[in-house]
Amino acid sequence: xxxxxxxxxxxxxxxxLYNTLTKSNEKASNWHGVTVDAKKKSFKINDKEFxxxxxxxxxxxxxxxxxxxxxxxxxxxxxxxxxxNICDANNLKRNLELTKQLIDDSYKVVLAVxxxxxxxxxxxxxxxxxxxxxxxxxxxxxSKSVEKLKETxxxxxxxxxxxxxxxxxxxxxxxxKIDKFIEALNNSELHKFSKTIDKILLNKVLFLPxxxxxxxxxxxxxxxxxGEWLSGRFTQLVSYxxxxxxxxxxxxxxxxxxxxxxxxxVLNSLLTVFSFLPQILLLMLLFxxxxxxxxxxxxxxxxxxxxxxxGLTGKSLFSLMMGYGCTTSAVLTTRNLETQSLRKRTVLILxxxxxxxxxxxxxxxxxxxxxxxxxxxxxxxxxLSILISILCACIYKKKIPDKDQIFILEMPKYRxxxxxxVVKDAISIALEFVYKIGxxxxxxxxxxxxxxxxxxxxxxLNGENYQNSILFIVSNSLSFIxxxxxxxxxxxxxxxxFGLIAKELIVVGLTFVNGVTGAExxxxxxxxxxxxxxxxxxxxxVFLAFILLYSPCISALSSIKNEFGSKTALFVxxxxxxxxxxxxxxxxxxxxxxxxIIATLVFVLVAIMCYFMVKLLKKKHCGGNCNACxxx
Amino acid sequence: MIxxxxxxxxxxxxxxIASVNxxxxxxxxxxxxxxxxxxxxxxxxxxxxxxxxxxxQIDGINYAIDKSICEKVVLDE
Numbered sequence: 001x002x003x004x005x006x007x008x009x010x011x012x013x014x015x016x017l018y019n020t021l022t023k024s025n026e027k028a029s030n031w032h033g034v035t036v037d038a039k040k041k042s043f044k045i046n047d048k049e050f051x052x053x054x055x056x057x058x059x060x061x062x063x064x065x066x067x068x069x070x071x072x073x074x075x076x077x078x079x080x081x082x083x084x085n086i087c088d089a090n091n092l093k094r095n096l097e098l099t100k101q102l103i104d105d106s107y108k109v110v111l112a113v114x115x116x117x118x119x120x121x122x123x124x125x126x127x128x129x130x131x132x133x134x135x136x137x138x139x140x141x142x143s144k145s146v147e148k149l150k151e152t153x154x155x156x157x158x159x160x161x162x163x164x165x166x167x168x169x170x171x172x173x174x175x176x177k178i179d180k181f182i183e184a185l186n187n188s189e190l191h192k193f194s195k196t197i198d199k200i201l202l203n204k205v206l207f208l209p210x211x212x213x214x215x216x217x218x219x220x221x222x223x224x225x226x227g228e229w230l231s232g233r234f235t236q237l238v239s240y241x242x243x244x245x246x247x248x249x250x251x252x253x254x255x256x257x258x259x260x261x262x263x264x265x266v267l268n269s270l271l272t273v274f275s276f277l278p279q280i281l282l283l284m285l286l287f288x289x290x291x292x293x294x295x296x297x298x299x300x301x302x303x304x305x306x307x308x309x310x311g312l313t314g315k316s317l318f319s320l321m322m323g324y325g326c327t328t329s330a331v332l333t334t335r336n337l338e339t340q341s342l343r344k345r346t347v348l349i350l351x352x353x354x355x356x357x358x359x360x361x362x363x364x365x366x367x368x369x370x371x372x373x374x375x376x377x378x379x380x381x382x383x384l385s386i387l388i389s390i391l392c393a394c395i396y397k398k399k400i401p402d403k404d405q406i407f408i409l410e411m412p413k414y415r416x417x418x419x420x421x422v423v424k425d426a427i428s429i430a431l432e433f434v435y436k437i438g439x440x441x442x443x444x445x446x447x448x449x450x451x452x453x454x455x456x457x458x459x460x461l462n463g464e465n466y467q468n469s470i471l472f473i474v475s476n477s478l479s480f481i482x483x484x485x486x487x488x489x490x491x492x493x494x495x496x497x498f499g500l501i502a503k504e505l506i507v508v509g510l511t512f513v514n515g516v517t518g519a520e521x522x523x524x525x526x527x528x529x530x531x532x533x534x535x536x537x538x539x540x541x542v543f544l545a546f547i548l549l550y551s552p553c554i555s556a557l558s559s560i561k562n563e564f565g566s567k568t569a570l571f572v573x574x575x576x577x578x579x580x581x582x583x584x585x586x587x588x589x590x591x592x593x594x595x596x597i598i599a600t601l602v603f604v605l606v607a608i609m610c611y612f613m614v615k616l617l618k619k620k621h622c623g624g625n626c627n628a629c630x631x632x
Numbered sequence: 633m634i635x636x637x638x639x640x641x642x643x644x645x646x647x648x649i650a651s652v653n654x655x656x657x658x659x660x661x662x663x664x665x666x667x668x669x670x671x672x673x674x675x676x677x678x679x680x681x682x683x684x685x686x687x688x689q690i691d692g693i694n695y696a697i698d699k700s701i702c703e704k705v706v707l708d709e
Contacts, residue, residue: 060661098665
């Protein structure tokens with residue numbers, strides 16, 4: 001017996017305990033269904049290796065939703081493993097229902113009662129004798145008594161602790177005593193605190209102003225005020241680092257092409273995107289505070305009515321919020337949605353949740369013409385993406401029909417966010433960002449640089465005759481596509497193409513095209529009409545709207561392909577491109593000619609044409625129930 | 633006489649569940665796990681925008697529950 005399964009109801013702290021045991025940093029938060037797949041890792045107790053599996057939360061061993069079924073199937077296949085059943089001390093009565101089922105099904109169970117710190121006293125011996133299994137009171141967030149839990153596991157491994165095998169009928173005889181034990185725990189101040197806050201916050205009059213204020217505050221702190229100050233200091237540091245390293249490279253006795261490659265290609269790719277790290281870190285930190293406080297479930301509940309009108313449920317909101325960090329991981333969280341149709345509808349609008357990789361380009365371009373109210377401008381972009389996603393969700397609701405969704409969600413207790421965990425989670429996202437810079441961005445940044453600096457005859461262009469470069473020729477031949485939306489410069493087309501690989505590459509591409517280094521020089525060059533790539537107020541708005549809405553990156557598409565198949569991934573790619581194109585067409589033409597009516601008429605005409613083209617291509621079938629529809 | 637259910641129940645009043653009229657056995661079992669079963673003590677705390685879901689307290693724990701389920705939870709008068 002070296003295998004351990006962490007099992008329990010959703011949102012009781014399984015992943016937090018998993019992270020503590022294995023020193024991992026898997027996503028854990030104060031809302032239902034964060035874990036959607038089984039995760040395995042080994043850890044040691046007294047030099048003996050144990051493999052621990054963290055499973056999605058479940059309420060009963062049968063499983064009901066998709067992620068519950070993953071857990072119950074795993075359990076079925078691994079009957080002999082030791083189960084560490086984690087319960088929330090604040091909700092012990094409901095949590096013990098699963099424990100009783102596990103005992104009844106003859107599983108070997110250790111009960112880890114989490115969050116015992118919320119109570120003055122927790123008599124684990126008493127509960128252990130009532131249930132007939134080992135019980136350890138822990139606080140997984142603060143790693144309290146986790147060592148004791150490890151000792152218990154080790155004792156069971158050595159065969160020293162054999163406190164198992166109490167019959168369920170025997171436990172049922174103790175039911176009154178168990179209820180009394182739980183009742184004694186229920187008089188917690190935490191319950192009262194949560195109830196009082198819910199009374200105020202879930203009031204229909206007060207909720208919306210609170211929600212709007214909170215979102216405004218997040219954006220103001222990230223993109224205005226503090227975020228801007230922080231970014232300024234960090235950019236200075238990065239530019240010092242850039243100067244220092246590039247001076248060092250210049251002094252090296254190597255060929256000029258290699259020097260240029262290392263400075264403009266490698267170093268520039270890395271440091272330009274890196275300078276946006278503080279604002280990404282800050283945004284993720286604030287989102288983590290909201291998640292950890294228990295507010296997310298309240299948002300899901302309050303918006304459930306509205307979400308149903310557009311064919312989603314309150315639970316879809318979790319995936320959509322995760323999409324603001326990274327679309328790729330958000331796609332996986334749709335597993336906690338009840339039906340395949342609902343999952344598909346959620347995934348189809350997920351790319352509208354603006355991922356953090358788009359932030360650098362928003363910050364650079366918005367600061368060109370809208371510096372003094374940058375945070376309002378970026379907020380406006382987010383609102384635009386939300387409005388378009390609502391519109392699309394309404395269309396998908398009709399096109400991918402489904403029976404009415406049933407919404408049941410446990411409201412977690414409000415918690416003061418645990419600073420260490422919130423910071424750790426934000427740092428983990430920041431490290432992922434840095435890792436992506438060091439891998440995808442660096443590799444494709446180099447490819448971009450090579451294509452831009454070499455001609456078809458593989459001659460080095462040395463920053464001159466940009467028109468002869470491979471990149472320019474390819475981009476120029478495609479620029480006619482972007483002419484109707486005013487983005488027909490070959491430089492802009494090339495960065496949009498590379499943005500399909502990873503959104504971080506857009507800023508890197510802009511620096512390459514203009515032959516500059518660092519964020520500050522890039523800003524100046526983008527304003528100068530002498531640069532290869534420059535922006536006017538109109539083109540900057542259209543460019544940002546295009547970036548906001550166009551096709552997601554390769555890793556997000558591959559995640560969609562894995563979950564829903566290549567047809568859905570291809571559909572997401574094409575539809576996002578078409579939508580962004582149409583929106584930018586209206587935007588560009590209405591701003592340019594001040595003629596919103598003509599632009600909208602053209603938009604409607606193109607949209608109708610697209611609709612009929614799709615209809616012609618598709619066979620007439622049932623519209624939801626036949627095999628062709630299901631495959632879509 | 634109209635049966636008292638979670639939709640027409642008085643807010644912030646403790647009720648005992650008389651029956652849960654749901655035929656889907658899996659859903660019923662899931663609801664039982666939440667404590668929505670005969671004799672459980674429930675309290676309606678409020679609803680969301682559009683009254684599509686209700687905030688229900690069961691055995692001291694708050695849940696957001698769909699209107700379609702709330703309609704089928706019959707309460708003791």
